[in-house]
Amino acid sequence: MKNVSILLLPGDGIGPEAIAELSRVIEWFSSNTDLAFDITTDDLGGAAYERYGTPLADTTLEVAKKVDAIVMGSVGGPQWDNVERHLRPEAGLLTLRKELDLFANLRPATCRAALASASSLKEDLVSGLDIMILRELTAGVYFGEPRGIETLPDGRRRGLDTQVYFEEEIERLLRVGFELAAKRNKKVHSVEKANVMESGVFWREVATRVGKDYPDIELEHMYADNCAMQLVRQPKQFDVIATDNLFGDILSDCAAMLTGSLGMLPSASLGSEIDGKRAALYEPVHGSAPDIAGQGLANPLATVLSFAMCLRYSFNRQSDADLLESAVDHVLAKNIRTTDIAAQGVKPVSTSDMGTALIEALNELSTQNA
Ligand code: NAD
Numbered sequence: 001m002k003n004v005s006i007l008l009l010p011g012d013g014i015g016p017e018a019i020a021e022l023s024r025v026i027e028w029f030s031s032n033t034d035l036a037f038d039i040t041t042d043d044l045g046g047a048a049y050e051r052y053g054t055p056l057a058d059t060t061l062e063v064a065k066k067v068d069a070i071v072m073g074s075v076g077g078p079q080w081d082n083v084e085r086h087l088r089p090e091a092g093l094l095t096l097r098k099e100l101d102l103f104a105n106l107r108p109a110t111c112r113a114a115l116a117s118a119s120s121l122k123e124d125l126v127s128g129l130d131i132m133i134l135r136e137l138t139a140g141v142y143f144g145e146p147r148g149i150e151t152l153p154d155g156r157r158r159g160l161d162t163q164v165y166f167e168e169e170i171e172r173l174l175r176v177g178f179e180l181a182a183k184r185n186k187k188v189h190s191v192e193k194a195n196v197m198e199s200g201v202f203w204r205e206v207a208t209r210v211g212k213d214y215p216d217i218e219l220e221h222m223y224a225d226n227c228a229m230q231l232v233r234q235p236k237q238f239d240v241i242a243t244d245n246l247f248g249d250i251l252s253d254c255a256a257m258l259t260g261s262l263g264m265l266p267s268a269s270l271g272s273e274i275d276g277k278r279a280a281l282y283e284p285v286h287g288s289a290p291d292i293a294g295q296g297l298a299n300p301l302a303t304v305l306s307f308a309m310c311l312r313y314s315f316n317r318q319s320d321a322d323l324l325e326s327a328v329d330h331v332l333a334k335n336i337r338t339t340d341i342a343a344q345g346v347k348p349v350s351t352s353d354m355g356t357a358l359i360e361a362l363n364e365l366s367t368q369n370a
Helices: 015-032 046-052 058-066 089-099 113-118 167-182 198-211 224-233 245-258 301-313 318-333 351-369
Strands: 002-011 035-041 069-074 104-110 130-136 144-151 157-162 187-192 218-223 240-243 266-274 277-284
Touching: 002 015, 002 046, 002 058, 015 035, 015 069, 015 301, 015 318, 015 351, 046 089, 058 089, 069 301, 104 167, 104 245, 104 301, 113 318, 130 167, 130 245, 167 187, 167 198, 167 240, 187 198, 187 224, 187 245, 198 218, 218 224, 224 240, 224 245, 240 245, 266 301, 277 301, 301 318, 318 351
Parallel strands: 002 035, 002 069, 069 277, 130 240, 187 218, 187 240
Antiparallel strands: 104 130, 104 266, 144 157, 266 277
């Protein structure tokens, strides 16, 4: 028996609907494997604001720091648009990331076979696509000081942000990249703009030094603008793309669209390894989709696939992660789809029907494998 603890944070909008289907999946793994789950469920974002008066309660944060992994739905919604900035739903998520120092954001762009035709690119360019975008999440231009909007003595106004990276921030991100590549196709593209940015020159220098510790991994440097172009020209050339906060934000969205739908995209955010344990938050890439919340239209697969990442990276359960991903492929191959990914002429299923189909697929595949 392997005991694992999870904090489930359903959040707002479609978050609770997706997490409800994930809970059935977790229940399946609890009944059919030797994993024993210790689950705590709590509020985050708007739901936490309503209950605790803050988007992340201290008691929630305390639990978050203790568990093996956190799995989140999504946060946000128009009803909290006028709340003070530090009390908005997104502030809860940002504080959580900051407090746990979740610096490495993993966003896989995997083209699931049954959805290859849903990509905006030609099918042969994306079929079999499997890229891991690794984005630095806690530093760079989104956090650098000075920042602000100011009026100079001569009366001119300006807005400014600062791109700044310490050596150790680049190094720890690159190390995660090389370690990921070692378990994948052994190639890292380190992406910056060393041609025009000093921080880019520095990034490249650190990446080159760190790369020497991983002689089996091929390291290639690429400018961010070229990377954007290559992602739509020949995406299968990439394995792991390691980059800063700003470029990672943009490139991961670009890569996401290669694979079809927002409702299919999982992510993980990892912290440093301390005493053999790494803080980890798993969440779908999509937001709380207030336009479809509460209608049974949400695609729960991005959340379910985020849990597959949790099985792989936090619990070291490769075969269970593979099984869950195969179950997703199995369901899609049967043309069981929610509205966002429905094939033409095929009636879409509801969020909970998708959950039921997944459980059936897990039963079917595990019997076949037995
Ligand atoms: P969104 O991702 O919520 O929705 C964009 C579009 O995609 C909508 O039409 C939505 O219906 C659709 N969509 C998204 N996920 C889907 C799913 N699982 N199944 C089916 N359709 C899906 O982005 P948005 O509308 O820009 O933002 C809505 C709210 O979510 C905002 O408050 C925003 O701040 C928040 N948000 C939160 C996160 C997060 O929790 N990490 C991320 C992005 C946005």
